[in-house]
Amino acid sequence: MAEQTFDAYNIADLRELARRRLPKGLFEFVDRGTEDDVAVRNNRAAFERIKLRPSVLRDVSTRSRGTTVFGNPQSLPIAIAPTGSAGLMWHNGEIALARAAARAGIPCTIATGAMIAIEQIADAAHGCRLWFQLYMWPERKLSHQLVARAKAAGYEGLVVTVDSPVPPGREYNLHNGFTIPFSLNRRNAADMLTHPRWLINVLGRYMATTGIPRYQNYPSDVKNRITALPMGRSMMLNDSLTWDDLRELRKLWPHRLMAKGIMTAADAASAVDCGVDGVIISNHGGRVLDSALAPIDVLPEVVEAVGKRTTVIVDSGFRRGSDIVKALALGAQLVLIGRATLYGTAVGGEAGATRAINLLGEEFERTLALIGCSSVAELSVGHVILPQADAAH
Secondary structure, eight states, X not given: OOOOOTTOOSHHHHHHHXXXXXXXXXXXXXXXXXXXXXXXXXXXXXXXHSEEOOOOSOOOSSOOOOEEETTEEESSSEEEOOOTTHHHHSTTHHHHHHHHHHHHTOOEEEOTTOSSOHHHXXXXXXXXXXXXXXXXXXXXXXXXXHXXXXXXXXXXXXXXXXXXXXXXXXXXXXXXXXXXXXXXXXXXXXXXXXXXXXXXXXXXXXXXXXXXXXXXXXOHHHHHHOXXXXXXXXXXXXXXXXXXXXXXXXXXXXXXXXXXXXXXXXXXXXXXXXXXXXXXXXXXXXTSOTTOOOHHHHHHHHHHHHTTTSEEEEXXXXXXXXXXXXXXXTTOSEXXXXXXXXXXXXXXXXXXXXXXXXXXXXXXXXXXXXXXXXXXXXXXXXXXXXXXXXXXX
């Protein structure tokens, strides 16, 4: 079957198509960060500051995009990041996203805040290597029960988010009036009514089948008593977590365990000491702490500290295949992709997410060839020039 292009030839094209299709409140929830969007802008600027150093006259006629992560071969050195709003981009968007990941041969991370039960996603996304992202709730026992559900459903990895002890300050959600569970109010009514495709094909289909979109992985009594709150503020979070909680999860979870939200070498070392199989360097896509460093800038020090002891993964701000090349050259073994595939999902469900993955894959392979590499294994720090070195030149 021929790939649908949607007349989108880069992630920026998909972003613009998603902007047109989605109500403003939903698009901004995906696209923006927190407070003044400083971290979002800096995530992108950090990639622009890093330059690539090409080598020429290398035979790159036989190229490979593939890599091996946690002992598993995959077609690209990327995985889908946890994005709880996928089910609001498209009806059953989490399933669409997981199926696109399965088609591409990469893992997909399902968020605690998914609009579909994790068991239903596992049943529907045949062949997808699924990871589950966990926000620890105030009542730890309930979170541990959710971990047990993920284990029983066959999820291969557990991604524990460690950078969100309290809700972030996303004032734009208050201005836009979008809530979970959904409620019609004076702030969002016109926004939804002026986007009839989304209103009919997404919200309308939920209302006709499963009802108002909710956090379907919450315990039933909790899920049903949650009142409508601005998106991002209705998630249950725990501000008393310590490293002991990570150690306890290590005892409970028999498969790959990852800590997401690591931003210092010291915290990376502590996570490894707690038994994690991977650390994910992340500032939550710029969505939590607005003055946070860009993860790509933190990557070298974390690799130096724990790169020989664990799998180092990075996310936040990746929009081009060349961004992925830079991260791998600096020592990351895998990149998580969040917004890019959400834009695709909003545009065309599984086909749109597939388009986003394929665009990144094509750009990644092209960049490899242009710097004189035939495979991921050939990448090294010698292929990048960091900002301080660039200034010296």
